[in-house]
Amino acid sequence: ILSLPPCAGIRYVRLGLSKQDTQSEKAYALARGQFATLGVDTDAALAKLSKIPVSLHCWQGDDVGGFEPSGESLGGGLAVTGNYPGKARTPDELRSDAAKALSLIPGNHRFNLHASYAETDGKTVERSALEPNHFQGWIDWAKEQQLGLDFNPTFFSHPNADDGFTLAHGDKGIREFWIEHGIVCRHIGAAMGRALGSPCVTNVWVPDGYKDTPVDRHGPRERLAKSLDTIFAEPLDANHILDSVEAKLFGIGSESYVVGSHEFYFGYAVANRKVLCLDAGHFHPTEVISDKISSAMQWLDRLLLHVSRGVRWDSDHVVTMTDELQAIAHELVRNDYLGRTHLGLDYFDASINRVAAWAIGTRNLLKALLIALLEPIDTLRQMEQAGDFTARLALLEDMKLMPFGAVWHYHCLQQGVPPDLNWMQEVCRYEEDILAKRS
Secondary structure: OOOOOOOHHHHHHHOOOOOOOOOHHHHHHHHHHHHHOOOOOHHHHHHHHOOOOEEEEHHHOOOOOOOOOOOOOOOOOOOOOOOOOOOOOOHHHHHHHHHHHHOOOOOOOEEEEEHHHOOOOOOOOOHHHOOHHHHHHHHHHHHHHOOEEEEEOOOOOOHHHOOOOOOOOOOHHHHHHHHHHHHHHHHHHHHHHHHHOOOEEEEEOOOOEEOOOOOOOHHHHHHHHHHHHHHOOOOOOOOOEEEEEEOOOOOOOOOOEEOOOHHHHHHHHHHHOOEEEEEOOOOOOOOOHHHOHHHHOOOOOOEEEEEOEOOOOOOOEOOOOOHHHHHHHHHHHHOOOHHHEEEEEOOOOOOOOHHHHHHHHHHHHHHHHHHHHOOOHHHHHHHHHOOOHHHHHHHHHHHHHOOHHHHHHHHHHHOOOOOOOOHHHHHHHHHHHOHHHOO
């Protein structure tokens, strides 16, 4: 195995699988009939699925490196493992890789940028002085690709974040630097939303915290709240920008105390009508965000979900078809939250092909949503309301063997992308033609 080319998935080509499966329509017709007996309209489910956008995260394509001339090493408690060949080194390479991944994913989606991915023509521009024109290349590309853009201030990998504090910093000068960064990033996000005709979700996450137990838990949180108030002070058009805040349980270097905890940001989001970001890896391993969605939605207008896969901690593995992923999808569909929820991915795996990582994660999230959309929810609700929990459990278990795969396969062909067992051929060709030639 070690002697094979890096993209061992080239073996898919040797399977001789047809890209256009002539049996697809027949299989779909049979599946449609089976679901119809349960009162489920597969055509309507696919029409709904095709309109659900997922925001692909730029940082998977270059291991959270960004394009600042200073080339600061990764900080803020973040770590990327692996050295798979072909990492994007320039904005054009990253855009090319993202476009390839998007060509393998059914539907129309979005792209999520960090401020550290600005294009400054090799000039050093402080983060507190960034402007929309530093992202014009991304806006032009998004128009060409018919994508929406989302955005994040970058509160890490910078000398002013070396001690682990930014918006909650005790030094007023450093704190004001980061406040100004947050302010300019809101204007950049608004410019993106205005140019693309779709609101840009601009998400604030800061790494502030202590490695060991602090004496003063109140002071940093008070400073963070005031910093956020200053950043959000200027009203901006909600048609162009949606402000979001994101919590975390702990990070490397902030194991004992994180200023922006879940309780802090939940309260802040409710009090200030902000979008709350729930990240699947940002909670205790015994917690799941699927169980938090319906509670949060009682008090908030919108949620941002960062769909990830933590393994024992916030390790940001590529999204797979886990029980929790399906539970998240079921919560969104069963409670009609899709129109109030923004879906984005957040992981960075440098141990595998980065284009494949995007495609695997996004396709899995869409598959989970499809499974949820094909559920006979009205029948299940009736059973539950009648107190027939036996029938409810039996039907939920029986649904696990329904022919979702045939519906997904048909959807991919309908949307003009390769179905399962075919798409990796495209990744391997791209690796051979493009990625393998990068030094």
